[in-house]
Amino acid sequence: MADLFDTPGETPPDSAPRPLADRLRPRSLSDVIGQEQVLGAEAPLGVMLGSGSLSSLVFWGPPGVGKTTIARLLADETDLHFVQISAIFSGVAELKKVFEEARHRRANGQGTLLFVDEIHRFNKAQQDSFLPHMEDGTILLVGATTENPSFELNAALLSRAQVLVLERLNLADLERLAQRAEGELGKPLPLDGPAREALLEMADGDGRALLNLIEQVTAWKVDGKLDAQALGARLMRRAAKYDKGGDEHYNLISALHKSVRGSDPDAALYWYARMLAGGEDPRYLARRITRMAVEDIGLADSHAQTICLHAWETYERLGSPEGELALAQAVIYLALAPKSNAGYAAFKAAMREAKKTGSEPPPRHILNAPTKLMKEQGYGAGYAYDHDAEDGFSGQNYFPEGVKRPVLYQPVERGFERELKKRLDYFSRLRTRRESS
Incomplete structure (x- = not known):
């Protein structure tokens, strides 16, 4: 099959500049920005490398925090052959080929670090296929997932691999990455202080996203420095990472519920707004807010449930965005209401008693x-x-x-x-x- 650029009179663009994210890819683990809780001398990977006993791993974390890069650098540090596959595009046939090549490599004295991106996409049978090759040393598996391994990976695989949590890059990490990018580009970003902070916030903890944004900014022809308003007009703010059916959905509703229970109206409003900004259905929030009134306030404030139901009804009549304010006010009321789970606890105790006594008349x-x-x-x-x-x-x-x-x-x-x-x-x-x- 002809090459994509195999056209008479044209030559492949070998001199095309590499993307900034690729040019700044760390060459050693010491170059990795952030993730000290994993890479530090007393952290899990630091201890493993120090003792020479690297085991199979699962990296769990959001996009753009270095899962692929760290896996590749681990292979370099341990002289293992690096193989990368994606669970989205790989099937049984490719897995068999990877395992066979790893066995051949092992027979010739070299081990294999198999990096599986989106490993949670493999079904149970496919996950099971890794087990014998992990146990006999044919491969050292490093899986990467954005989903909770407890729910997405089977117990047998988890028992043979250590789960390491990679975190979103904080603003200090992102600033270091921006400075590294400026050094690579040979010029500072054309942004004033507030605009620079806004750019870092737009990245939302994703280092790769920040570098892509920096490439866009440095490609502009700008006289002087842009302020935050001018930057916002030129760049679409990245949508917050929020999967309405995934871990983030449950993490945020848990944060909202616990903030209400903890009588913190500011935190409760923040998590309520985060869920709305992520595209959550306000009807779901109305239902969960009403549940909070029943479970955590109960009869300590008999008006709480009524206020929630009225806010829910108001939302149904007004819709978004007007009706969302009624739900926000209900959130504030719940957070400041006296708390009691006595009714909730009594009901659970009654259910236990009913099951224990059976059909007693x-x-x-x-x-x-x-x-x-x-x-x-x-x-x-x-x-x-x-x-x-x-x-x-x-x-x-x-x-x-x-x-x-x-x-x-x-x-x-x-x-x-x-x-x-x-x-x-x-x-x-x-x-x-x-x-x-």
Whole structure:
């Protein structure tokens, strides 16, 4: 098949400049920016390399943080032959070929570091195919994934590989990378201070994305320096990384829920806004916010659930973006409301008690007796009508016969549950008095 540039009168563009990200690719692990928690002398990879006992690994982290680069440099550091495949484009046939070549290489005295990008895309059977070759030393596997390995990789593979978490580059890391890029380009970025900070923020922790943005900026013909507003007009801000069906979705809703529970309205609003900015369906947020009112506030503030339902209804009537403000106000109210999970805990305890006692029937004295036979069987016998009792409280037993009365609902001394606790204590004293008389 002819080369893409095999056209009469044309020559391949061998002199075309390499992308900045490729030109700045680290040549040793010491050149890698960030990831000290993995590469430091006392960190997992530092310890492995220091002891000469590198094992199979899974790199878990967002795009653009160095997973491929670190794998390639590990092969260089350990004199292993580097092979890279992608789980998106590779199948069983290619895996068999890779394993066969690795066996041949091993027979000739050289090991193989097999780097598998997007390893979570392989199904269980394909993941299992790595195991015997990892165990007999044919390959040293380094997988890379942006998804939670606990959910996406099978237990057998995880038991043979150490998971290392690579983190988003922070602003200091990105600034170092920008300075390195300026050195490579031989000129400073045409940006003032705030514009430079805005550029780093646009990268959203992704080093590769930052270098691509820098290439765009340095290609412009600019007189003087651009400010943040001019930069924003020329560059589309990168969309926040947010997978509505993936880990980020669950991480952010967890952050929102825990911020509400922790009575921090500013943090709660921030995570609420992050999810909206990522494209989350406000109806999902309305449902989860209402759940927070039920689970974490409960009867400590009986208005919380109502406010959430009203905010949800307001959103349904107004839609986006107007209705999102009603949900934001509900988030603020929940964060500042008194907290109690007593109702939630009581319900879970009741479910456990119900499963434990099985099909025990109610005591006969609280059963209706619409037929003569049922009356003869003792249905309704001895039932005390509470409205006729002193204090409107009979204190009789409502649990199955032989079941020890459990304490399920234990209100807290916060919000309206203070009043409910007073009532509970009041009825408890009356019950004790009735039982002793």
